[in-house]
Amino acid sequence: MSTPPPIRILGVAGSLREASINRRLARLAARLAPEGVEFVEFGELGQVEPYDEDVEADGFPAGAAHFAAALRDTDGVFIATPEYNGSIPGQLKNALDWASRSDGALESVSGLQASPLYGVPVAAASASNGQFGAVWARDELVKVLRTQGARPISEPSVTIPNGATAFTDDGLLATTEANDRVRTLLDELVAMVVMLREARATAAAASTPAAAS
Amino acid sequence: MTTATALPITAGTYASDPIHSVVNFKVRHFGITWLRGGFSSFDVTLTADESGLTLEGSTPVQDIAFPNEQLHGHLMSPDFFDAQLYPTLSFTSTDVTLADDGTATVRGELTMRGVTKPVELSGTWGGPVEDMGGAQRIGLELAGEVDRHDFGIAWEAKLAGGQDVLGRTVRIEGEFELARA
Numbered sequence: 001m002s003t004p005p006p007i008r009i010l011g012v013a014g015s016l017r018e019a020s021i022n023r024r025l026a027r028l029a030a031r032l033a034p035e036g037v038e039f040v041e042f043g044e045l046g047q048v049e050p051y052d053e054d055v056e057a058d059g060f061p062a063g064a065a066h067f068a069a070a071l072r073d074t075d076g077v078f079i080a081t082p083e084y085n086g087s088i089p090g091q092l093k094n095a096l097d098w099a100s101r102s103d104g105a106l107e108s109v110s111g112l113q114a115s116p117l118y119g120v121p122v123a124a125a126s127a128s129n130g131q132f133g134a135v136w137a138r139d140e141l142v143k144v145l146r147t148q149g150a151r152p153i154s155e156p157s158v159t160i161p162n163g164a165t166a167f168t169d170d171g172l173l174a175t176t177e178a179n180d181r182v183r184t185l186l187d188e189l190v191a192m193v194v195m196l197r198e199a200r201a202t203a204a205a206a207s208t209p210a211a212a213s
Numbered sequence: 214m215t216t217a218t219a220l221p222i223t224a225g226t227y228a229s230d231p232i233h234s235v236v237n238f239k240v241r242h243f244g245i246t247w248l249r250g251g252f253s254s255f256d257v258t259l260t261a262d263e264s265g266l267t268l269e270g271s272t273p274v275q276d277i278a279f280p281n282e283q284l285h286g287h288l289m290s291p292d293f294f295d296a297q298l299y300p301t302l303s304f305t306s307t308d309v310t311l312a313d314d315g316t317a318t319v320r321g322e323l324t325m326r327g328v329t330k331p332v333e334l335s336g337t338w339g340g341p342v343e344d345m346g347g348a349q350r351i352g353l354e355l356a357g358e359v360d361r362h363d364f365g366i367a368w369e370a371k372l373a374g375g376q377d378v379l380g381r382t383v384r385i386e387g388e389f390e391l392a393r394a
Contacts, residue, residue: 112286119290119297149290199298 007193008038009186010074014081014092014137016046021127021163022080025182028171029078029125032183034190039078042070048095060103067095068103071116075193077150078123078186083130083137093144100148118149121192123185125158127166133159153188156181221311222261222341223349227391229257229270230350236272236387240361241380243372248379250288253278259309259353259391266309268319272302292368299327307331311338319355325364332357334385341393349393356386 011030013023030039047063055061060068071077081088102114112118124141126134138159145152158181160166166173173179236252255272274296279285289296306321317338322329340351361367361383370378 110286111282113289118286146290146292147287149286149292151291196297199300203300 004197006036006038007076007190008040008074009033009189010070010077011039011041012045012077012079012092012095013041014045014079014089014141016089016091020082021129021160021166022082024167024171025080025125025127025158025160026078028167028173028179029080029123029182029186031171032179033186037186037190040070040074042067045091045095048091048098051094051097051101056101060098060101064095064098065103067098068105068116071099071120072103072105074120075197076121076123076189077117078125078189079141080125080127081134081137081141083126083128083132083134086136087140088137088144092141096144096148112149115148117145119151119196121151121153121189121196123158123189124152124154125160125182125185127160127163129163131161133161135159151192153185153192155188156184158182158185220261220265221313222266222351223393224261224263225349225393227259227261227349227351227393229255230390230392233390234388236270236385238383238385240383241377243378244376244380249280251278252276257387257389257391259351266306266311268304268306268309268321270304274300274302277302293366295326299325304332315339317353317355323359323364325359326366328364330359330363332359332385334387344392351391353389353391354387355389356384358382358384 011026013020013026015022026041030041033039044063044066048067049055049061049063081092084090096117099117100112100115103116105116106114122145124138124145126138128134138154142152142154160173160178168174173182234257236255237249239247239249242248252272254276255270257268257270260267274294275289277288277294279288288294303324304321306319308320310318315337317336319334321332323332334355334357336353336355338351338353341349344350360381362381368379372378
């Protein structure tokens, strides 16, 4: 029996700014991920082109295609979003909109099911410099992900307030409880990835002639 | 199960003829009309043997047909059927009655989205008749209702006036022509 490939998680910060607290939160998730998980940071959110159906008619442009390929190459996603005017940043929403469209990678399904984020588990977290931890944006992110057929995971709730003081100099969150919530959210994400792998293996075994006989 | 002495049809296994069998369902939309879907591929068998009558059926969730591709994708997603994790919808009877007056009652367990719940279906049956190939056939028409929330399909949205976009009660209707092997 072959060893299953390591679980790959794509980390996405919804802010483009290098020093953003949500980038710190995404990088913290990489540090706190369970042993054996490969965590890859997606750093090219700013290069995803504006969604335009006229452009899409000629295929995904380079930036959107790069994001779609990164999603195709992962088992799960960790998104840390800031809150802009009560919702998620436009550039993050724009990238998710591309990810709800077919990138042409799958021929066996159509419509929403052919999109790169369909059915993918996504841990939704947020951080802000205010008192509410961008909870509205986190909830908006969950709504968007659900609508596009992904699997948002937002329990336990990771919405980090007071971002200027929330992190220690070594990149951890200041309280054990807050770090544990990130760990538990990652555990939930990995558990869903494992469940999906098992479901796919069961379906594949059931579809083979030997299993059917 | 019925008792052996009460078998209303010849013992054997009766399989659904896909050309003359359909399973559809509908759920209230906006409270004023219906969202309809159908099962485009399914296997239903009625077994009559010494232990009585047993009706079983299953269908790949992915093959449920809806009138719109995007809607199909949403309904296959974790918001609704979650076809990735729960690829099969199935039914197994616990009690089948084909009465002399032509009425049919089927009690059993429906498994959907990983949840198994009891369901009662009722309707009519007819036959047997002998088809052109010499096989016995019976007809069976059944209908019943389930609460989709019981199976974890709890997506909700409200109209501005407060009405539910989608109802909770789902009516399932099946018509089967079952041929004895």
